[in-house]
Amino acid sequence: MAVSLWHKKVIFFGGKGGVGKTTCSASFGLLAAKRGLRTLVVSTDPAHSLGDIFATHIDEEGQLAPNLWGYEINPVKESERYTEQIKSQFQNVVSPVIMEEIQRQIEAAYSAPGSEEAAIFDKFIDMLERIETEFDLVVFDTAPTGHTLRLLSLPELLASWIEHLIAQREKANRLMSMAAVGSPELKEKTDKPDPVLATLKRREERFRRAREFIVDNQAASFIFVVNAEKLPIMETQKAMEILVKYQIPIGGVIVNRLLPTDQEGPFWTRRRELEKKYMAEIEEQFGSLILAKLPLLPDDIYGRQALDQIVQMLEEQIID
Secondary structure, three states, X not given: OOOOHHHOOEEEEEOOOOXXXXXXXXXXXXHHHHOOXXXXXXXXXXXXXXXHHOOOOOOOEEEEEXXXXXXXXXXXXXXXXXXXXXXXXXXXXXXXXXXXXXXXXXHHHHOOOOHHHHHHHHHHHHHHOOEOOOEOEEEEEOOOHHHHHHHXXXXXXXXXXXXXXXXXXXXXXXXXXXXXOOXXXXXXXXXXXXXXXXXXXXXXXXXXXXXXXXXXXXXXXXXXXXXXXXXXXXXXXXXXXXXXXXXXXXXXXXXXXXXXXXXXXXXXXXXXXXXXXXXXXXXXHHHHHEEEEEEOOOOOOOOHHHHHHHHXXXXXXOOO
């Protein structure tokens, strides 16, 4: 049985760049806050526009409305925090020589492809851990589809990587224990709990919990925002296949920026013909998943007055 969106703990808004994800996620967050849910809207897109759409400045985290807060993840800052955190965890538990090598590898990893996604994912886990203690619902305004799919695939990839590190560390500890036979001084060291192994296992547990949360149909959903155009439809179809592969529950589709019907002339006639064609395709592909259809508005979506228009339309269409 489908679970109401209002009983979820985390909802992702995704889709092709430029389809209106921020508008929809911000409006949904406002609607959730209006319903009394303590809601946090988190932007994972490096090109943040969450603060802009509310006509305010967010210095990472700030309150946007009653019951509603926003957080813009800064990939560069998070990467720096991430590497500094790892360094500090090992600073007092390994020798200076080994620490120098660890620092060299961390700095190399900081500039490697995927390092920002890993740091963003670590912050993403931090956000999940604030659910129920600070927030009832966390809404993620995600980056364009490809970036988001890489982010959501990280639990499995990082879990495999850290399992390998744990296995290597345990093997090294076993060899050290064997070497300690007959050496009281070395045996005293090997009998102590291994802080490096403990740190790795804590991180493994964080990744495991994040994975369980993302695939839990009772707790999480992914909502796609799509325009009635060829490329957004194709990208959404491909993305849905990947989410199914990773067992991430799909909560619905919002069709955004539908053309007005009161405009005359050959241009508008042709555009509506194309839209009608693509709407038929959307109905065929995603019909049972469609949550709402939103019109193209005459003005920019900027500030509360504009957002409240979208909130009202979502409230009328999204059924409990």
